Amino acid sequence: MISPFPPQCIGVADWDLLRERLLGLGLVEPWYGGPLGRHVEQGDSRLLRLSFDNSPAALRLWNFLLSEEERLFAARAQGYRIVGTMKDLGIVPLLAYALPKALAFYPDGAWWIPCVMELSAGLLRFADEIGLDESFCPVRAMVGAFLGEGHFPRPDLVTCSVGATCDDFSAIAQRLNGFGVPILWWEMPHVRAPDPGEEEARLPSGQTVPAALVRQVEAEFARIARHVEEVCGEALTGERLAAAIERANGIRAQLEELRSAVFFAPRAPLPALEVLIAEMLAIHYCSDRDETEAVLADLLAETRRRVASGLGYGDGFEVRVFWVNPVADLTAMNLLESCGGRLCGTDFMFCHALDPIPVDRPPLTALALMALSDPLAGTAAERARRVAAGARRFRAEAVLVSRIPGASHCAYEGEFIAERLRSDLGIPVAEIEVPPLSDSVRPILRTRIEAVLEAARKRRSGR
Amino acid sequence: MDLPEFACFSPFIPAEWGAAHGVRLTRLARPPAAAQRAPREGRCTYAVSALELAQGFLAAGGAGAVFTTSCDQMRRSAELLAPAERVFLFNLPHTWETPLPHRLFRQELLRLSGFLCRAGGRAFAEEDLAAAMRRFDGARRELLARRETSRAATFARLLLAFHERADGSLPETAAQEARPARGPGVAVLGGPLLERDLWLLDLIEESGGRVVLNATDTGERTLPRFFERSRLVADPLGELADAYFGHIPDVFRRPNSELFRYLERELSARAAQGAVLVMPVWCDFWRAEAERLRGWLPCPLAAIDLADDANGRQRARTRIQALLETIS
Ligand code: SF4
Ligand code: SF4
Numbered sequence: 001m002i003s004p005f006p007p008q009c010i011g012v013a014d015w016d017l018l019r020e021r022l023l024g025l026g027l028v029e030p031w032y033g034g035p036l037g038r039h040v041e042q043g044d045s046r047l048l049r050l051s052f053d054n055s056p057a058a059l060r061l062w063n064f065l066l067s068e069e070e071r072l073f074a075a076r077a078q079g080y081r082i083v084g085t086m087k088d089l090g091i092v093p094l095l096a097y098a099l100p101k102a103l104a105f106y107p108d109g110a111w112w113i114p115c116v117m118e119l120s121a122g123l124l125r126f127a128d129e130i131g132l133d134e135s136f137c138p139v140r141a142m143v144g145a146f147l148g149e150g151h152f153p154r155p156d157l158v159t160c161s162v163g164a165t166c167d168d169f170s171a172i173a174q175r176l177n178g179f180g181v182p183i184l185w186w187e188m189p190h191v192r193a194p195d196p197g198e199e200e201a202r203l204p205s206g207q208t209v210p211a212a213l214v215r216q217v218e219a220e221f222a223r224i225a226r227h228v229e230e231v232c233g234e235a236l237t238g239e240r241l242a243a244a245i246e247r248a249n250g251i252r253a254q255l256e257e258l259r260s261a262v263f264f265a266p267r268a269p270l271p272a273l274e275v276l277i278a279e280m281l282a283i284h285y286c287s288d289r290d291e292t293e294a295v296l297a298d299l300l301a302e303t304r305r306r307v308a309s310g311l312g313y314g315d316g317f318e319v320r321v322f323w324v325n326p327v328a329d330l331t332a333m334n335l336l337e338s339c340g341g342r343l344c345g346t347d348f349m350f351c352h353a354l355d356p357i358p359v360d361r362p363p364l365t366a367l368a369l370m371a372l373s374d375p376l377a378g379t380a381a382e383r384a385r386r387v388a389a390g391a392r393r394f395r396a397e398a399v400l401v402s403r404i405p406g407a408s409h410c411a412y413e414g415e416f417i418a419e420r421l422r423s424d425l426g427i428p429v430a431e432i433e434v435p436p437l438s439d440s441v442r443p444i445l446r447t448r449i450e451a452v453l454e455a456a457r458k459r460r461s462g463r
Numbered sequence: 464m465d466l467p468e469f470a471c472f473s474p475f476i477p478a479e480w481g482a483a484h485g486v487r488l489t490r491l492a493r494p495p496a497a498a499q500r501a502p503r504e505g506r507c508t509y510a511v512s513a514l515e516l517a518q519g520f521l522a523a524g525g526a527g528a529v530f531t532t533s534c535d536q537m538r539r540s541a542e543l544l545a546p547a548e549r550v551f552l553f554n555l556p557h558t559w560e561t562p563l564p565h566r567l568f569r570q571e572l573l574r575l576s577g578f579l580c581r582a583g584g585r586a587f588a589e590e591d592l593a594a595a596m597r598r599f600d601g602a603r604r605e606l607l608a609r610r611e612t613s614r615a616a617t618f619a620r621l622l623l624a625f626h627e628r629a630d631g632s633l634p635e636t637a638a639q640e641a642r643p644a645r646g647p648g649v650a651v652l653g654g655p656l657l658e659r660d661l662w663l664l665d666l667i668e669e670s671g672g673r674v675v676l677n678a679t680d681t682g683e684r685t686l687p688r689f690f691e692r693s694r695l696v697a698d699p700l701g702e703l704a705d706a707y708f709g710h711i712p713d714v715f716r717r718p719n720s721e722l723f724r725y726l727e728r729e730l731s732a733r734a735a736q737g738a739v740l741v742m743p744v745w746c747d748f749w750r751a752e753a754e755r756l757r758g759w760l761p762c763p764l765a766a767i768d769l770a771d772d773a774n775g776r777q778r779a780r781t782r783i784q785a786l787l788e789t790i791s
Contacts, residue, residue: 131754136747162557162717167535170557170717171751177718178755185717187558187567190532195577212570219563379542408747411505412539 001027001056001298002305007313009051009271009334012036018054027056030291032067039066045118046437051334053274057298064295065277066116068105068287069151075103075287076153081232084155085284087169088188090353091371092159093284095221095228095236098244102232105152105287108169110145111138114436115329121151124436132175137168137407138328138436143176157231158183159224164190164377167408184227186220188371189213191378204355205373207382217368225364241363247289249356254296255282256354261303263320263344263394267312269303272343273333276326279346282353313337319453319460320344322396324387324417325404329438332402332445339449345394347387349375380413384420391425398456399425400449403433428455466630467526467583472513472537474685475555476529477707478629480572482595484584488529490626491516492681493658507745508769509655510536517544527582529575531555533715534748551578557717559708568708569700593699598631600690605633607683614640615664615674619656623681643668647790648675648734652726652756653741653769654749655680660741660769666780667739672787675733679741684725685711714748723759730761737790739783740766763789 004025010018016035019027036059040047044066052058076082083096083104093104114124115138126144127136145151160173160183177183191209194200199211225236258278262270270278278299285292306312314337321336322345336343352373358366375383391399401418403410418429430452432445467486474490481488494512503511517528517540527549530541541552554571556564580586606625610618617640624634649672651664656679667674678684687706694702712721730738738760742749753766765786767779 131757132751135745135750160717163554164532164538165535167715167747170715171747174717174719175751175755183718185558185560187556187564189556189567190538190552190554192552192554195574196581216563216567223561223563380539381542406505408505408535408745409539411503411745412536412543416543 001025002302003055003057005054007269007306007311008054009313009337010054011051012040012047015052015054015059019059022056022059029063030060030294032071033060033063036062036066043120044116045120046116046330049331050273051271053271055302057295057302058270058274060298061274061277061295064286064288064291065280068109072105072152072287081157082153082155083228083231084152084158086158086160086173086183087165088161088371088374089350090283091367091374092161092221092224094244094248094367095225095241096232097247097285097289098236098240099228099232099234102228102234103287103289105155105284107142107146107152107155107158108139110142110151111326111328112330113145113151114138114141118437121145123148130175132172135406136172137166137404139169140172140406143172143179146176146181147179157227159186159227160184161186161188161371163188166376168406184224186224187216188374188377189216191372191374191382201369203369203373204358205352205386207373207378209372213372214365214368217371218364221364221367221371238363242359245357245359245363245366247293249359251282251285251289251292251296252354252356254293254300255279256356258296258300258303259346259354261300261307265307265312266316267310267314268318268342269306269312270299271313271333272323272336273330274299275343275346276330276333276348279348279350279354283350314342318342319456320395320397321453322346322387322391322394322399323348323402324399325349325402325410327402327434328404328436329434332432332434332438335442335445336400336449339446339453341398341449341453344396345390347375347383347390351375351386351390376409380416381420383413384417384424387417388421388424391421391427396425396427397460398427398452399429400452401429401431403431405433405435427459428452468520469527469529469551469579469582470517470520470525471529472517473529473531473533473553473555474680474711474713475531475533475707476553476575477572477687477703478626478631479592479595479599479703480575480587481579481584481629482599482631483587483592484576484579486526486579486582486584487629489629490623491520492623492627492655495519505745507534507536507743509657509743509746510534510540512657513537514540514543517550521546521549527551527578529553533557533713534746536746549582551575556708557715559716559721560718565704565708569704572700572704589699592703593695595631596690596695596699596703602631602633603686604689607686609636610683612642614642615651615668615677616661619661619664619677619682620658622677622683623658626681643673646671646673647736647787648673649786650674650676650678650726650730650733650735650738650762651682651741652676652678652684652738653680654743654746656682656741656769662776663739663741663767663769663779666776667783667787670780670783670787671791672737672783675735676729678726678729680713684729685713687711714752719752726760735762737762737786738764739786740764741769742766743769
């Protein structure tokens with residue numbers, strides 16, 4: 001259903017009233033639909049502090065996201081095999097989704113539980129107790145979520161990429177393993193430039209890498225595929241994988257259209273927060289591929305209609321901001337807009353889950369090429385290059401590099417990327433750090449965001 | 464003529480490999496005083512020291528620097544070094560349970576060979592490699608024998624000097640000194656101990672303990688296994704790769720079960736009654752294992768944040784004394 005109302009940001013309580021009106025106007029919801037307020041009653045209290053888009057498409061998006069745990073338990077009850085894929089963001093899940101009764105999800109998603117449940121789940125407290133203190137990134141919440149089993153069912157297979165990933169995740173996954181969770185570790189090599197005379201391969205991002213790395217990752221995927229087959233009792237044929245890639249590309253195409261429409265429109269047809277959530281669907285389809293396609297189709301329809309009618313947020317003069325890294329506290333995305341910015345380009349650390357997968361190669365080769373495009377596996381210089389290209393493409397006027405508390409990579413690449421962008425793009429760049437509950441540092445965040453937006457406005461007016 | 468020198472920082476980079484190429488892969492362990500200032504939040508103190516040592520080394524005309532991908536911090540440190548052409552980042556696999564990472568390690572050695580040759584080394588010959596391996600192996604046996612007659616800090620210093628010389632020769636030993644003969648046996652494990660950190664070992668001994676095992680990243684845990692003589696003829700490179708990658712237990716490896724197996728074996732063999740875990744500030748790998756080790760080790764554990772300032776030393780002193788009181 002297309003929204004009968006102009007775009008407006010509303011809170012949870014208003015959403016529940018609006019939903020009643022929409023039902024009266026003919027809104028039909030999927031089985032996981034319902035009032036957003038019920039999620040608050042179930043503990044997702046951070047929702048009370050968020051502002052949401054008022055379209056039926058956004059309601060569906062949020063209900064889809066917030067029902068993931070419930071849907072995972074339901075899938076288990078229906079006999080689905082569940083693969084917990086850790087760390088690689090967007091590639092290994094395709095191996096599971098290639099099979100008819102299998103699905104994949106990222107236990108890493110527990111990253112957001114402390115924010116969404118405002119610490120009430122006790123996951124960070126548990127992490128503290130087992131020695132995973134604040135020097136680790138918020139993904140430390142995963143151990144409690146895993147062991148508690150209330151947040152998601154115990155997967156039938158757990159994979160984890162290590163090597164050129166981050167120390168936080170590797171260390172935390174190892175602790176999980178120490179608690180008796182079997183993990184299929186696989187090697188993600190550091191992505192480098194070829195040495196003189198070394199055979200080369202080209203990634204979809206345009207980067208040239210040694211062909212040996214592609215073969216190596218492909219061999220690892222073949223190994224994981226064998227385990228997935230074993231767990232699911234079905235053959236992972238080339239045809240099935242090719243079909244899974246085609247579906248993935250369809251979803252990536254939906255997201256590409258959505259991002260372009262939102263970032264290029266004169267007025268932002270969707271708020272930053274909904275864009276972040278929509279992009280996240282790419283990595284494991286929020287545990288349901290069919291629904292992901294449907295949710296994105298609704299969002300696209302709403303966006304197209306708003307763009308065509310000149311509807312959107314703000315007056316079109318907001319500062320165009322490219323955002324680097326996901327935020328541990330979702331309210332930060334609302335904050336950007338309340339400071340006078342709008343989202344025009346993102347690198348939430350999974351841009352390789354948004355790029356189209358090549359279809360002119362054997363499926364495992366294609367997946368290896370995508371895995372090697374993971375911005376965390378390569379150099380900060382390459383990541384900065386991609387961010388700069390994205391910022392140029394979406395005509396960003398400022399860049400916000402959001403640091404993740406405790407994250408091993410942020411202490412190195414944050415400053416590096418910020419400096420590189422300042423010199424390459426000549427636009428204002430600021431680093432901010434967003435903790436899972438940012439209320440206490442909100443004035444500082446606001447000041448920093450406002451300062452960078454102000455600098456961009458001055459630059460715009462030539463002052 | 465002096466051999467071209469390359470700075471390196473990982474026990475997984477075999478110095479024999481450098482020797483076979485006519486170069487020295489010297490492991491630096493004495494950071495300048497400036498490197499001891501508080502680093503940026505989130506950066507491991509060891510990685511920061513390695514970066515500063517490498518920067519100084521390259522600026523002073525060193526032939527190159529070799530870093531590994533053993534952790535995110537070292538991998539990213541390598542990128543901050545200039546000039547990039549003189550920096551080699553060794554892709555050190557973290558997994559080890561399948562044949563692939565072992566193959567990769569060997570391939571990386573060959574890639575390193577190319578780098579060394581481009582930077583002034585000579586192409587390696589198998590006989591040269593085998594000869595270097597024999598020399599280093601013998602030196603390591605002799606080195607380990609000195610453990611029994613040296614104080615802990617002296618032995619640690621010997622190891623550092625051996626790695627720094629990186630030519631298979633043994634450093635001079637200072638005048639014989641008495642190793643504590645009595646006191647509870649303490650195993651020291653954890654991250655690297657640089658020259659500036661060796662006060663910690665003295666502190667344990669001055670407090671009445673006896674260091675029976677140095678299982679830190681710069682201690683005996685990270686020495687390769689002894690070489691099999693027959694394999695030195697048949698396949699020296701394969702033997703080298705296996706002795707290092709196939710056997711050094713480390714905290715970053717996945718899974719890190721071999722580290723626990725090593726500790727189980729060695730703590731019992733050395734009759735350790737207590738353990739000290741050294742955690743470089745902001746090292747995720749060692750910090751994450753601290754609580755697990757506490758529950759798993761058969762003896763009490765004192766976990767220490769390695770900070771070389773007055774407060775850090777005082778905290779370490781208090782913890783070590785408390786540990787020794789518990790186990791005495
Ligand atoms: S450190 Fe960064 S990449 Fe690693 S789990 Fe945390 S947020 Fe993700
Ligand atoms: S001490 Fe830890 S973080 Fe530091 S270099 Fe070693 S493994 Fe990396």
